[in-house]
Amino acid sequence: MSAHRRIFSIRWLAAGGAAVLAGFIGVALLLQNSGSACAAPPSTTTKSGKATFYDLAATSGNCSFEVPADDLYVALGPDQYADGASCGAYLDVTGPKGKVRVKVFDSCPECATGHLDLSRTAFKKIGAEIDGIISIKYKLVTNPAVPAPISVRIKEGASQHWFAARIDNHANLLTSVKVAGAGRGFTAAHRTDYNYWLIDGGAGPGPYKIRMTDVYGNSTTLTGIDMKPGSVQKTGARMTGGSTTVTKKTPSSPAAAKASSPAPAKKKATASPSAPAASSAAPVLESATTTPAAPSSAAVAAQPLVDLAAAEPSC
CATH class of the missing domain: 2.60.40.760 (Expansin, cellulose-binding-like domain)
Incomplete structure (x- = not known):
């Protein structure tokens, strides 16, 4: 599979990718580090992080989905993407201007844990495009409504x-x-x-x-x-x-x-x-x-x- 396909925000590049952020903890990472065979279903605790935005450079992200009709999606860093295990889940993301629900659609190899790379459309719903990077809160959605049946x-x-x-x-x-x-x-x-x-x-x-x-x-x-x-x-x-x-x-x-x-x-x-x-x-x-x-x-x-x-x- 090809690497993450994206056109980076110039402001994000100027920011140097930002610092490592608190946020998601991957069960896959826990298993890798500890060798444990136990894990719990995901929690829906609200976490803090940062968001940037990008534009697709192809018709699909690494999850191999068609682009959502509402253009609301997110790319996750390696720990959060977890080799595709997060694909198709939904996150509620809250920024300075409000809240948006996005589908896990893509991977972002450069993103640290807690750094969400949103579609431009999603980013503009919760922050000013000119800022390029904003502080956010986010959480996993349990049993989200989906636009169509399986x-x-x-x-x-x-x-x-x-x-x-x-x-x-x-x-x-x-x-x-x-x-x-x-x-x-x-x-x-x-x-x-x-x-x-x-x-x-x-x-x-x-x-x-x-x-x-x-x-x-x-x-x-x-x-x-x-x-x-x-x-x-x-x-x-x-x-x-x-x-x-x-x-x-x-x-x-x-x-x-x-x-x-x-x-x-x-x-x-x-x-x-x-x-x-x-x-x-x-x-x-x-x-x-x-x-x-x-x-x-x-x-x-x-x-x-x-x-x-x-x-x-x-x-």
Whole structure:
């Protein structure tokens, strides 16, 4: 995966990147330093830090998401980005002019812990653009509202022998993703730092069931996901509220699929490859019944989670 792609604010460069700031404590970093196998779900404690802004130099950040229609997103430094574990989470960020909610969308290799690099649009909602760097408070949002139900994008080059899928609109941090091909049991996928979930030996030809679980124990299973590399397959599932949801796709008209596509975000870019076309298949909700048990410490620690608001380890 290519390095973080950005056009830096001149004022940020003049500031020399600022000092190391207090803020996030990554569970992944705790595990790396201590070798401990225990961790707690993220806290929502409000923390203090600094914010700068940047403009994308490509059509996507390191999380491999399409740019949000509202253009409100954030890039995190290495400890906070945690090799992609923070992708898709939401933060409430408060600055001198007010508060904005942003999606974790990108990585910022140069950013210290507590330094949030916002989209220009997000920065202007909470501070004066001319300042370039501002003091902020921020916190992780639990069960945030998302702009659409869960979607799945199969990566280019994927096949029955190499499975790779990106999941969007899951709201909370994910701990696990498992995939079952036709006539097969579930196999655990591993997450990459560019936010795709891989099964190196593949999961068969499909269609697939995809079961995902977040840090709060919410679990959702999707069915009818096809091997369509480069296509975004939309579902009707929303993974909040503590219920197990099974979603199955049914055909819809091309016009309806087109109407559901988000409007392109305005941004400054130096490269603009075409975004993948959305699938014409639309879902219908099949069931929503089961309340899962609370996640165990071992389950939460199974992935390199970042603790977006400084939770203490629990043993």
